[in-house]
Amino acid sequence: MTNKEIGREIMNDTDIIYSSSTIYRLADKYYQERVRNKISKTDLYIKFYEIKSKAKNRWLIRMSKNPLLKTYQSARDIALMLYAIYYTEKGLRILYRTRRNDVAVMNAHLFERYRERMKLDIPNLMDVVKHYIEHNYTILYNLFPEIEGRRKFYGAVEEGFVMGEYIEDDKLFIQKTFISKESSNAKATAYEKECLASVTEELKQIDKLKDPLRYNELMMIHNALLPSEVI
Numbered sequence: 001m002t003n004k005e006i007g008r009e010i011m012n013d014t015d016i017i018y019s020s021s022t023i024y025r026l027a028d029k030y031y032q033e034r035v036r037n038k039i040s041k042t043d044l045y046i047k048f049y050e051i052k053s054k055a056k057n058r059w060l061i062r063m064s065k066n067p068l069l070k071t072y073q074s075a076r077d078i079a080l081m082l083y084a085i086y087y088t089e090k091g092l093r094i095l096y097r098t099r100r101n102d103v104a105v106m107n108a109h110l111f112e113r114y115r116e117r118m119k120l121d122i123p124n125l126m127d128v129v130k131h132y133i134e135h136n137y138t139i140l141y142n143l144f145p146e147i148e149g150r151r152k153f154y155g156a157v158e159e160g161f162v163m164g165e166y167i168e169d170d171k172l173f174i175q176k177t178f179i180s181k182e183s184s185n186a187k188a189t190a191y192e193k194e195c196l197a198s199v200t201e202e203l204k205q206i207d208k209l210k211d212p213l214r215y216n217e218l219m220m221i222h223n224a225l226l227p228s229e230v231i
Contacts, residue, residue: 003170006086006095007103013053014082014097022051023061023080030063031075041071046134050085058085060094062133083133085126094129102171104139109189110162114178118159132178135159141166141173142214144198152198154221161221163195179224188225196225 001009017023026049039045046064053059060083065072067079086093091108098104111128114120122128136157143166144152151166153173164176177192188196199222208215 003167003172007170007172009055009057010084010095010097010103011101013055013057013059013084017051017053017059017082024075026051026061026063027075027078030078034072039072041065041073043072045072048130059083060085060129060133062137081133081137083129092125092129094133098173102173104173104175106162106175110175110178117178117180142217144202147198152195154195154199154217156217160224161217163192163221179221181220182224192225196222199225 029049030047033039033047034045042065044064044067046062049061049063051059051061062081062083064079066077069077071077082096084095086095092111093108094106096104106129108125111125111132114132115122115125115128120128120131122131136159139155139157139162141153141155144154151168153164153166155162155164155173155175160178160180162175162178164174166173177189177195179192199218203215203218203222206215206218
């Protein structure tokens with residue numbers, strides 16, 4: 001399938017699943033499990049459920065207490081996120097719809113770098129996926145200026161940053177690699193060297209007094225990648 005076809009399928013599947021009885025069934029199951037295990041009403045208590053859509057796509061559902069609520073009182077007091085599981089000739093891909101109705105793509109390399117840089121002893125890559133989305137639920141995208149038709153981005157997550165490229169025509173955020181908040185001394189790929197060049201260039205342009213948050217984030221990424229070597 002083309003990127004546009006994949007994007008449409010993710011959007012359609014997401015709409016169908018959110019409005020289906022499956023979500024209510026899983027919410028009730030989640031509620032019963034919290035009661036059975038005597039989970040505190042203030043505990044997020046994150047659980048994962050796998051389903052297949054009508055289009056025969058595999059989906060991973062992340063469910064927890066709604067973090068905007070002080071306590072969990074009923075089966076409707078949940079927050080959930082849907083992640084499609086694809087396998088391509090290049091390996092595992094996880095896709096989901098963003099809040100701005102683009103599609104985010106997380107490639108296998110992102111999770112491999114996450115495992116490496118966070119020093120996780122988790123052999124199975126799908127378990128790494130669950131660990132990642134359990135601890136990095138939200139992301140804030142920051143786009144770099146377009147260069148020769150390409151737009152790189154970095155996104156802040158709880159445990160560090162992701163970097164990748166935004167394909168505007170297809171509305172795809174392709175997350176390619178993970179960088180921890182502190183340098184892991186891991187060797188850098190050629191792509192990460194490209195990202196370092198983008199970060200370095202923007203640091204030359206940015207006014208750290210007018211935009212201290214972006215400046216500090218970029219400096220953190222820069223310092224994490226600077227001592228690396230190319231694989």
